[in-house]
Structure formats: structure tokens, C-alpha cells
Amino acid sequence: MNFEYTDKSKALQKRVDDFMQQHIFPLEKKHYEFTSKNLWQHHPFLEELKGLARKEGLWNLFLPKSYGDLSPGLTNLEYAPLAELMGRVMWSSEIFNCSAPDTGNMEVLAKYGTPQQQKQWLKPLMNGDIRSAFLMTEPQVASSDATNIETSIVRDGDEYVINGRKWWSSGVMNPSAKVYIVMGKTDPKAQRHIQQSMILVPADTPGVKVVRPLSVFGNWDSPEGHGEVELNNVRVPASNLLVDEGSGFAIAQGRLGPGRIHHCMRLIGAAQRALDLMCIRVSQRETFGKSVSQYSSIRQDIAQSRCDIQQARLLTLAAADKIDRFGIKEAKDLVAMIKIVVPSMTCRVVDRAIQAHGGMGVCQDTPLAGFWVYGRTVRLADGPDEVHMYQLGRNTIKQMQTKV
Numbered sequence: 001m002n003f004e005y006t007d008k009s010k011a012l013q014k015r016v017d018d019f020m021q022q023h024i025f026p027l028e029k030k031h032y033e034f035t036s037k038n039l040w041q042h043h044p045f046l047e048e049l050k051g052l053a054r055k056e057g058l059w060n061l062f063l064p065k066s067y068g069d070l071s072p073g074l075t076n077l078e079y080a081p082l083a084e085l086m087g088r089v090m091w092s093s094e095i096f097n098c099s100a101p102d103t104g105n106m107e108v109l110a111k112y113g114t115p116q117q118q119k120q121w122l123k124p125l126m127n128g129d130i131r132s133a134f135l136m137t138e139p140q141v142a143s144s145d146a147t148n149i150e151t152s153i154v155r156d157g158d159e160y161v162i163n164g165r166k167w168w169s170s171g172v173m174n175p176s177a178k179v180y181i182v183m184g185k186t187d188p189k190a191q192r193h194i195q196q197s198m199i200l201v202p203a204d205t206p207g208v209k210v211v212r213p214l215s216v217f218g219n220w221d222s223p224e225g226h227g228e229v230e231l232n233n234v235r236v237p238a239s240n241l242l243v244d245e246g247s248g249f250a251i252a253q254g255r256l257g258p259g260r261i262h263h264c265m266r267l268i269g270a271a272q273r274a275l276d277l278m279c280i281r282v283s284q285r286e287t288f289g290k291s292v293s294q295y296s297s298i299r300q301d302i303a304q305s306r307c308d309i310q311q312a313r314l315l316t317l318a319a320a321d322k323i324d325r326f327g328i329k330e331a332k333d334l335v336a337m338i339k340i341v342v343p344s345m346t347c348r349v350v351d352r353a354i355q356a357h358g359g360m361g362v363c364q365d366t367p368l369a370g371f372w373v374y375g376r377t378v379r380l381a382d383g384p385d386e387v388h389m390y391q392l393g394r395n396t397i398k399q400m401q402t403k404v
């Protein structure tokens with residue numbers, strides 16, 4: 001394994017970093033003030049910044065080389081340090097059209113969409129004209145086991161009729177979210193993993209109702225938000241189905257692979273920035289006659305954080321490299337490992353940085369509180385830690401059994 005970044009990736013790292021230094025970091029405070037007072041609205045500067053990023057060719061960097069003409073031509077390994085740089089500011093990945101859940105949805109459409117579905121939805125998503133949401137989780141069933149999903153998708157002539165209730169649908173509060181990928185069951189009597197299907201539902205279809213936004217540790221994550229959505233006799237053309245009836249589970253597995261790895265790359269950026277801020281802060285403050293940076297406990301926290309971040313970074317690069325060379329299926333154990341390791345690592349590193357900042361660490365004057373919430377919620381989103389451990393443990397035992 002050689003994780004030396006290519007020249008192409010290094011050149012892009014410099015350009016993404018320069019862009020962030022010049023255009024994004026100076027607006028952090030303004031962005032916080034706007035979003036905390038204007039729920040579900042985009043600050044006009046976001047659109048301006050997107051135009052700039054696009055003009056500079058810093059756009060859709062996430063879509064891997066294997067997607068041919070649709071892709072800017074980077075491997076996952078080349079993209080990882082770019083996503084890490086974006087992770088230093090929670091809202092910045094959208095400026096580069098590289099934010100969740102759109103990236104996962106775009107990959108689904110690029111991989112499984114018909115030419116018509118791609119024209120109607122993938123093109124505007126890749127242009128950044130609209131946004132999207134992914135509706136799988138349901139309030140009434142334990143959704144970490146996707147086979148529990150109850151939403152029904154029933155064929156009726158040239159249409160499908162959808163009924164169900166979803167929640168934690170990220171992005172649905174955003175007025176720009178125009179299309180949802182909905183997972184439900186087309187055949188509840190079929191074998192467990194072929195009961196599910198995925199279907200495209202335009203947000204303005206009659207019967208689609210966003211019932212309420214859900215807060216995350218008291219925050220609304222505006223303008224994207226997370227919502228509870230009712231689907232009541234929602235009718236869409238049969239041609240909106242992705243692939244075939246029964247392929248929903250397989251698509252979900254493919255979709256969550258890239259999504260998980262992108263979250264981990266960004267979380268490493270968040271952890272690295274937390275450590276950088278911690279080093280600066282402890283060098284600026286004095287207690288009991290000496291710099292806080294001179295206390296052994298603080299130095300241990302800094303050293304431990306540096307080790308934690310670098311271990312997680314190397315594991316994430318190993319997962320990216322394996323996906324590039326062997327595909328998502330072969331890389332599934334490494335993807336599970338980073339999903340288990342990285343969010344918890346981020347929480348630990350950010351927690352140490354918060355502690356070293358004192359009261360300042362929990363308020364809006366630093367991005368630390370947002371970073372901690374991000375790490376904590378990714379321990380649930382895209383599958384809870386325990387589910388990844390359960391599956392990784394099972395795979396590990398199986399692999400050992402074939403060796404003895």
C-alpha cells in the first residue's frame with residue numbers, strides 16, 4: 001500500500017485549500033448568524049460561492065473515475081484529502097457540490113438510473129440546480145435492519161402507489177430539495193432481501209407531506225434539516241422505479257458505501273481542525289503561572305489526538321484504495337472498520353479540544369460543538385456502530401473459519 005498523494009491530488013488540495021482560506025473561512029461567522037435566524041433559507045453568498053467553485057473546476061470532485069465522462073477523473077484515494085479539507089467547515093462541501101445526501105443519490109442515479117431518469121434528475125443535481133433526499137428510515141420500525149422497512153410500493157397500471165411514514169430524511173426541509181429516493185417494499189412475501197425497491201418521488205407529488213423538522217441536539221441543521229415525511233397514496237409513473245422490483249436492498253448497500261467513506265473523510269478534517277484549534281488555544285492562555293500548553297496532561301491529550309487522527313486517516317485511505325482497486329464489495333470490511341473507528345475518534349478528539357477551550361469550546365465562537373454533534377450523529381446515521389461491529393465480527397469469524 002502506498003498512500004503518497006498523486007500530483008493531481010496535491011494540486012487540487014492546494015486549490016481547495018486556497019479557495020477555503022479565501023472564500024469560506026472568512027464567512028463562517030456570517031453563515032452561523034444567518035442560519036440561526038433564518039430557518040430553511042440559503043444565504044445568497046452560498047450560491048455565489050458555488051458559481052465560483054464551479055468556474056474554478058472545483059465541482060463534483062466526489063464522483064469516481066469509474067463513472068467515465070460524468071466524473072472529473074479522481075480516484076477515491078485522490079478525493080479523500082480533498083473531502084478532508086472540506087470537512088474543516090461543516091457547510092463547505094455543498095459549495096463544491098460534494099455534500100450528503102446528494103453525493104450518494106447522484107452515485108445511485110449515475111450507476112442505476114435510466115437515460116430519462118438521469119436527464120430529469122441527475123443532470124440538475126450535478127449542475128447544483130436542485131438538491132435531493134434519501135428516505136429509508138421509518139419511525140415505527142427498527143430501521144438499522146433495512147429488511148424491517150414497511151412503506152409499501154404497489155403497482156397500479158402504469159403507476160406505483162406509495163404509502164408509508166419516514167423520518168430522519170436529511171435535506172427535506174431545504175426548499176431546493178426537489179426529488180426523493182424512497183425505499184419501500186414491492187413484495188413483502190418475497191425472500192427477505194428482495195422485498196425492497198427504490199423509487200424516485202418528486203417532492204411536489206400530491207400525497208407527500210413533510211410533517212415536521214427534527215432537531216439534532218437542539219439544532220435544526222438549517223437549511224437542509226431532517227424531516228418526518230408522510231407518504232399518503234403517492235402516485236408516480238412506473239418508469240420512476242430504480243432498476244427492477246426487488247433490487248432496493250442491493251442498491252442501498254451500494255449507495256451507503258461511498259456515503260460512509262465520504263462522511264469519514266470529512267470527519268477526519270473536522271478532527272484535524274479541532275486539534276489545530278486546540279494547539280493554538282493552549283498556547284495563548286496561562287494558568288497558575290505558566291502556559292496551558294506546558295501542562296503534561298494537555299500535551300498528552302494533543303499527542304493522543306494526533307495519533308488517533310493519523311490512525312483513522314490511514315485506515316480511511318486504505319478503504320478508499322481498496323474500493324478503487326477492487327470495488328465496494330471487496331472493500332466492505334474496511335468500510336465497516338472506518339465507520340466504526342472514525343466517528344468515535346472525532347468525538348474523542350473534539351471533546352479534548354472543547355475541554356482545552358474552556359467555556360468557549362461549547363459556544364458558537366468555535367466550530368467545535370458542531371464537529372462533536374457531527375461525529376456523534378454519524379455513529380447512528382448510515383447504520384449504528386453496533387450493526388457495523390455485528391457484521392464485521394460475523395465476517396471476521398467466517399474468514400477465520402475458512403483458514404483453519
Ligand SMILES: Cc1cc2nc3c(=O)[nH]c(=O)nc-3n(C[C@H](O)[C@H](O)[C@H](O)COP(=O)(O)OP(=O)(O)OC[C@H]3O[C@@H](n4cnc5c(N)ncnc54)[C@H](O)[C@@H]3O)c2cc1C
Binds near residue numbers: 138
Ligand atoms: C442526523 C441523522 C441523519 C440521518 N439521515 C438519514 C437520511 O437521510 N435518510 C435515512 O433514511 N435515514 C437517516 N438517518 C437515520 C439513521 O440511518 C438511523 O437512525 C439508523 O439507521 C438507526 O435506525 P433507527 O433509528 O431506527 O434505530 P434502531 O434500528 O431502532 O436501533 C436502535 C439501536 O439499537 C441498537 N442495535 C441495533 N442493531 C443492533 C445490533 N445488531 N447489535 C447491537 N445493537 C444493535 C443500536 O444501539 C442502535 O442504535 C439519519 C439519522 C441521523 C441521526
